Amino acid sequence: MDRDDIKFWSTISNRIMEEANEVVKPLVGNPKSDKIVKMGADGTPTKFIDLVAEEKVIEILEESKRPVTLISEEIGEFKIGKGPSEAVFVVDPLDGTRNAIKNIPAYGISIAVADPMGASKLVTDPSKLIISDVEVGFVKNFATGDIYSAKKGNGAFLNGIPIKPSQKTDVSGSSIGAYIYRAEMSKIDKLLKTVRSMRILGSVAIELCYVADGTYDAFLDIRGNLRIVDISAAKLIIEESKGIVTDENCQSLESGLNVLDRTSIIASCNKSIHKEIIEILGGI
Numbered sequence: 364m365d366r367d368d369i370k371f372w373s374t375i376s377n378r379i380m381e382e383a384n385e386v387v388k389p390l391v392g393n394p395k396s397d398k399i400v401k402m403g404a405d406g407t408p409t410k411f412i413d414l415v416a417e418e419k420v421i422e423i424l425e426e427s428k429r430p431v432t433l434i435s436e437e438i439g440e441f442k443i444g445k446g447p448s449e450a451v452f453v454v455d456p457l458d459g460t461r462n463a464i465k466n467i468p469a470y471g472i473s474i475a476v477a478d479p480m481g482a483s484k485l486v487t488d489p490s491k492l493i494i495s496d497v498e499v500g501f502v503k504n505f506a507t508g509d510i511y512s513a514k515k516g517n518g519a520f521l522n523g524i525p526i527k528p529s530q531k532t533d534v535s536g537s538s539i540g541a542y543i544y545r546a547e548m549s550k551i552d553k554l555l556k557t558v559r560s561m562r563i564l565g566s567v568a569i570e571l572c573y574v575a576d577g578t579y580d581a582f583l584d585i586r587g588n589l590r591i592v593d594i595s596a597a598k599l600i601i602e603e604s605k606g607i608v609t610d611e612n613c614q615s616l617e618s619g620l621n622v623l624d625r626t627s628i629i630a631s632c633n634k635s636i637h638k639e640i641i642e643i644l645g646g647i
Contacts, residue, residue: 364450364478364498369514372450373499375427376474380503380510383419383456383472387412387505392466404439405590405622412463413437416456416472424452436592439622451477451492453595453620458502459566468506473568475500475595477620492620500596502568511572511600519604521576528606528632529577534558534639537580540570542589550585550644557643571597574630575604581631581640585611588625591618601630607637611644 364372390396396412403409417437424431430444434453442448452474457463459470476499477492502511511526513519519526531537538560543551555561562579564570571594573579598616601608609615611627618624629644631637 364476368449368478369499371429372476373501373512373514375423376476376499376501379420379423379454379474380472380501382423383416384503384505386415386419387457387463390415391463391470391505397464401437403437403622405436405592407436409437410460410464413457413460417454420452420454420456434592434620434622436590436622448479451479451620453477453497453592455568455590455592458568458593459564462565463505467565469504469564469566469569470506471502471504471566471569473500473502473593473596475599475620493617494591494595494598494620495615495617496620497595497599500599502572502596502600504566504569511575511597513596513600513603515599515603517603519575519600521572526576526604528574528601528604529580531580531632532635534580534636534643537636538562539640540564540573540579540582542567542570542584542586544586554583554640554643567593568597571628571630572600574606574632575601577632579632581629581636583611583627583629583640583644585627585629585644587611587627589628590622591620591624591626592622594626594628595620597630598628607631607634609637609641611641613637613641 390412398411399408432448433441455473463470475497477496
C-alpha cells in the first residue's frame with residue numbers, strides 16, 4: 364500500500380472503531396445481547412451483540428465506495444464492491460464477547476488490513492493471503508477507549524504514543540496473560556508455578572496488545588484452536604513494538620487469512636522470556 368492508501372484505510376478503520384463502539388455500547392450488560400441468532404462462518408454461535416457489531420463494519424466498508432474483501436468470524440469471507448479488492452479487512456467485530464455481555468471491561472474490536480497487490484506475489488484470491496501480509500493493525504478496547512495501532516515498518520502505538528514491551532528477563536518475576544479454556548492444564552500448571560502472576564481476561568486481541576506496551580511480559584494460548592481473525596492485528600502490533608510472536612513450538616505464524624485456520628500463540632517481551640516459556644511448556 365502507498366501512503367495515500369494507508370491513510371484512507373486507516374481513516375476507514377478509525378470510523379469503524381468509533382461507530383462499532385457506539386452500536387455495541389447500549390448492548391453491554393444487556394440480556395438480549397446474549398441471544399444466539401445464527402451459526403457463524405467459523406462454526407461457533409453468533410450472539411446478537413456480535414451481529415450488530417459486524418453489520419456496522421459491513422455498512423462502513425460499503426460506504427467507502429471501494430472494492431474490498433471482509434474476513435470476519437460471523438460472515439466469513441464477504442466481497443464488497445465490484446472489481447478486484449483494493450484491501451482485505453480481517454476483523455473481529457467484538458473481541459471478548461462474553462465480557463461485553465457480562466459488562467466486564469475487557470472487550471473491543473480488532474481490525475487488520477492486508478493489501479493483495481502488495482503481497483509477496485499477486486493474490487487474486489484474498490483467502491490465499493497469510494497473516495504476515497497484514498500491513499495495518501488496530502485494536503480498540505471499547506471499555507477504556509484505548510487504541511493500539513501499527514503500520515508495518517513504522518512501530519507500534521497506544522493512543523498515538525510509541526510503545527515498547529517490558530525489559531523483563533527472568534520468567535520467575537514475570538506477569539503473563541493466558542487463555543486456558545479447555546487447554547492442556549498440565550502444561551499450564553507447570554508454568555503457573557514458575558511465573559510471578561497469571562491473568563485471564565478473556566480478550567485475546569487486547570491481552571496480546573498488553574505484551575506490546577509492557578503491561579504483560581507474555582501472553583499465551585496453546586489450545587491450538589485460536590482463530591486468525593483474533594490475532595491478525597495484534598500480531599503486527601507486537602512485532603512492530605519489537606516483541607516476539609510464535610506458535611507454541613517456536614515456529615513463525617504463517618496461517619492463512621480466513622476464518623477456518625486455527626493456531627496456538629505465544630507472545631513475549633523478548634527472546635529470553637520467550638525461550639524460557641517454551642522450554643517450560645515442553646515445546647522445544
